[in-house]
Amino acid sequence: MLNQKLILMSQKKIVAIFPIIFLVWFLLPLSCSNQKQSKQSENNSDTLSLYPFKVNLPGLSQKKIKDLETKIQSFYQDNYTDFNGAFLVAKNGQILLEHYQGIANYKEKTKIDSNTPIHLASVSKPLTATAVLKLIADGKLQLQDKVQQYLPNFPYPETTIESLLNHRSGIPNYLKFAERDKKWNSKKVLRNEDVVNYMVQKKLPRVSNHNRTFAYNNSNYVVLALVIEMVTGKTFPQAMKEILFDPLGMEHAFVFDYFTQKEQVSGSYKSNYQMVPWDEYDALYGDKNIYATPRDLWKFHLSFYSDFLPDHLKELQFKGYSYEKKGVKNYGLGFRMNEWDQNTKITYHNGWWHGNTTSFVHMHQDTVVMIALSNKYSKKPYQTIKMSAIFGNYPYQLQLKKGETETLNID
Numbered sequence: 001m002l003n004q005k006l007i008l009m010s011q012k013k014i015v016a017i018f019p020i021i022f023l024v025w026f027l028l029p030l031s032c033s034n035q036k037q038s039k040q041s042e043n044n045s046d047t048l049s050l051y052p053f054k055v056n057l058p059g060l061s062q063k064k065i066k067d068l069e070t071k072i073q074s075f076y077q078d079n080y081t082d083f084n085g086a087f088l089v090a091k092n093g094q095i096l097l098e099h100y101q102g103i104a105n106y107k108e109k110t111k112i113d114s115n116t117p118i119h120l121a122s123v124s125k126p127l128t129a130t131a132v133l134k135l136i137a138d139g140k141l142q143l144q145d146k147v148q149q150y151l152p153n154f155p156y157p158e159t160t161i162e163s164l165l166n167h168r169s170g171i172p173n174y175l176k177f178a179e180r181d182k183k184w185n186s187k188k189v190l191r192n193e194d195v196v197n198y199m200v201q202k203k204l205p206r207v208s209n210h211n212r213t214f215a216y217n218n219s220n221y222v223v224l225a226l227v228i229e230m231v232t233g234k235t236f237p238q239a240m241k242e243i244l245f246d247p248l249g250m251e252h253a254f255v256f257d258y259f260t261q262k263e264q265v266s267g268s269y270k271s272n273y274q275m276v277p278w279d280e281y282d283a284l285y286g287d288k289n290i291y292a293t294p295r296d297l298w299k300f301h302l303s304f305y306s307d308f309l310p311d312h313l314k315e316l317q318f319k320g321y322s323y324e325k326k327g328v329k330n331y332g333l334g335f336r337m338n339e340w341d342q343n344t345k346i347t348y349h350n351g352w353w354h355g356n357t358t359s360f361v362h363m364h365q366d367t368v369v370m371i372a373l374s375n376k377y378s379k380k381p382y383q384t385i386k387m388s389a390i391f392g393n394y395p396y397q398l399q400l401k402k403g404e405t406e407t408l409n410i411d
Contacts, residue, residue: 048093051299052249053306057092057367065096071390072097079383084269085374086112088294089387092367093302098294102376104266106273117252117291118266118373121351123360124290127253127300128221129165129334131228131243133313136161140231143316147223150230154223155200158210161227164220165333166321170208172199173217175281180204189258189283192222192236214322214331218287225286236285248303250296258283265291268355269376276354276377288353294371301362301369318347318364335362338385340395346388350381359384366391 048055060068072089076099080087084102088095104110104118112118120127135141143162147154156171163169174195178184180202188194198204208215225236232239237255245253256265258278268276282289292300304314320330320339328338335347345365351358359381361370368391372381386396 048302051093051302051306052247053303053308055093055302055305057305060092060094065094068096068390072387075387075390079386080372080380083374083378083380084112084376085372085378085381086114086116086118086294087373088298088369088371090298090301090369091391093305095298102374104375106267106269106275110266112266112375114293114295115252116266117254117293117296118358118375119256119268119288119353119356120290120292120297120360120373121288121353121356121358122218123297123349123351123358123373124286124288125221126334126349126360126362127240127244127290127292128224128228128286129317130300130303130309131240132161132165132224133309133317133333134243135228135231137310137313141227147227150227151196151223153200154196155203156206156210159223160210161224162333163211164224164227166331167214167216167220168211168321169217169220170206170210170212170215171217171219171223172204172207174198174219174222174284186280189280191283192226192285195219195222195284196226213324216331218284221287222284223286228286240290244300245296248299248308250292250299253290253292253296255285256289256291258289266375268353270355271377273376288351294373297360297371298369301360304362304364305367318345344392344394346385346394348385357381361385361388363388363391 048057068091076087076097080099083099086098086100088098090096098114100113100116102112104112104116132141136143141150141161143160143165145161146157147159147161147164148157156169159169159171174190177198178186207217228239229236232243234242237257240255244250262278270276303309309317317333318335318337319332320337321332322330328340330337330339332347334349336349337345337347339345346361346363348359348361355375355377357374357378359370359372361384363369368388370384370387372384374381388394389396
């Protein structure tokens with residue numbers, strides 16, 4: 001009798017539990033599906049909500065995204081065959097295409113991926129310039145300040161912060177020092193302060209009068225790095241980390257230290273894959289020697305649509321300062337630009353140092369960024385600006401014709 005009662009009780013429990021089991025069985029796939037969608041959403045989260053500053057950019061329709069992706073992919077396949085480096089294109093904060101291929105370090109056999117910082121060469125200049133403007137925004141210095149206020153031994157009293165930024169200072173270029181000096185010691189690795197000391201010791205004359213004409217010159221940005229150090233009381237690598245890299249979430253960006261990091265960074269190679277040897281200019285920074293990934297530069301690009309800098313300084317950064325010669329080419333505060341008319345303008349910077357060739361195209365009005373970084377010498381990154389024809393009425397052909405040659409600024 002007792003056994004029968006126990007059996008009945010068990011049967012009732014099973015009947016009671018069955019709906020619960022069924023419900024769990026029914027809902028489990030939905031739960032897994034939701035988890036999968038959540039992970040998928042995280043994997044695709046190039047969202048502005050993750051950016052440290054508020055950025056108001058409209059979203060793109062799926063149709064628009066698909067159309068742009070198809071055109072960019074076609075351009076990449078036509079122009080970046082055998083490319084050793086990293087490539088990214090984004091509009092309105094939405095990353096449309098990115099590619100990573102090739103070798104970061106042939107000795108270690110490490111491959112380039114989204115976490116591989118590459119030497120930016122002169123694409124470092126827009127970053128240095130923006131750090132200067134951030135110090136101006138914070139009231140630490142002014143555009144019209146004389147450099148001698150911060151570097152008392154600087155031998156050119158008229159030179160201002162602005163004239164260094166827009167390459168109108170007329171001071172000598174350190175890359176020409178060896179040509180001037182028959183006793184030049186090519187084995188001595190120069191530091192930034194050595195450049196200024198050499199100008200003082202040799203009493204080097206200006207190349208041109210102050211603010212008379214545009215003359216692209218790496219010395220300008222070497223001096224700006226020294227000014228940043230004097231204003232902040234920190235080394236340039238630490239100052240850039242605190243002023244720019246950390247606030248903008250540029251987690252892989254850093255200023256290279258020649259004396260401690262030579263074995264840690266991605267290599268620099270000739271077109272035949274031979275490593276380019278270090279030289280006496282490789283410890284200088286401000287004009288070059290920033291390493292970063294395309295994602296870091298994408299975040300840097302987004303800062304110009306946030307309140308990281310006040311609007312009046314962004315306007316000054318993206319306006320031309322050199323109109324003494326006819327043509328579309330000009331230079332702002334750390335950016336090259338092509339100006340066809342008042343409403344058709346592209347701001348950008350290219351770079352070339354040893355085997356590193358780079359391009360950063362920031363199309364401010366179109367809310368577009370196009371980035372190509374290579375650590376094996378190639379002119380392919382300089383084709384990047386031609387993709388602007390995908391986004392607007394810009395006078396570029398999307399494909400090079402066979403045998404066509406074109407002169408582009410590569411520094």
